[in-house]
Amino acid sequence: MRKTFGDDVAKEMRFVVKSVVGEENFIDMQPNMSNNYCCGGGGGFLQATGFQDQRRQYGKTKFDQIMATGANYCITPCHNCHSQIHDLNEHFEGGFHTLHLWTLIALSLGMLGENEREYLGEDLCECGLEDIAE
Amino acid sequence: MAEAALKLGGPKRTSFMDKVMEILPEGGNLNLCLTCGACSSGCPATGIDGMDPRKFLRMAALGLDEEVMKSTWAWCCTQCQRCVRACPMGINIPALVFNCRASWPREDRPKGIRDSCDAALKTGGFSAMGASSEDFQFVVEDVLEEVREDQPRFKDMLAPINKQGAKYFLNQNSREPVTEPDEMVPLWKIMHMAGADWTYGTLGWAAENYCLFLADNESWEKIVRQKAKAVDDLGCEYWLNTE
């Protein structure tokens, strides 16, 4: 992302997220876009046998960044990031939820099915369920 | 306590860094370091195993090849490129790290990454979790059928496989079909709602490529080429990577 697409694609992502959750519900982390920190799930780190402690030490930077936003949900459009941040939250007891972006897009369009809500918290897990049953 | 002084100099020999510089565009600018530390101050891997990007680069520049090449830190840099962005000289530290990985005997590289690469090489979809194309197709069809039955709004939704001439070839991280198949559904719904003409392919369906992270260049290239060929063979215009 940082190397190939740069800030332009980071802005497009923010456009999507803000359209989905509403401008007022979006909290950017600091630093952000091309200055952001990697979560530590990539580069094979999640798969590297024997590197769990190092991976979490790396991820602590990202964890602290997320905690500083005070947000209840962290959106992770990449699968590795989702796995890593989900694990960081459990390990460091962050108390936030980690969501795939497609979950939020489908939720905001009123088309998220009952079995597709694994990562939503109590506040959102029933949201719009009646629409989908019709 | 003072450590023994490092002895530099002696006859000039080709170091690990020289070799890496030969294969990188502009030599990766590896010999332009000002030692400012901007790379290390913004690298989340700084401090892990007593290493940081500046130290790694400086050690390589000093020709401490043995220490550099056996450093486990090569597996703790995620290749995120932040240091390159921060560096006033545009120095490509991750490329140095990558080539350090590549210098390890394959059997000594971290087992989990190696297994993921090997599993991919054994399946038609290049799935790092070793899922066969038949299993992938079965899971997709099974989940789709359930959604079409249970959710009337999506009774006509499709999740095509090997659809010749589709505009978009979509790939899928193995983790979804293998461990949480319901997570594929929101993606299908978005494609459905957007009216996109898309398809999966039984060849090259998996999004991941751990041979890259293993620094197994030959296998990495083989997988990328075969995946691209699968997209071409179906006559698709775009290759959408969900990773």
Ligand code: SF4
């Ligand atoms: S940011 Fe660049 S110039 Fe500064 S220490 Fe790191 S590699 Fe050297």
Ligand code: SF4
């Ligand atoms: S590419 Fe590697 S060395 Fe550079 S900032 Fe990222 S993790 Fe650190």
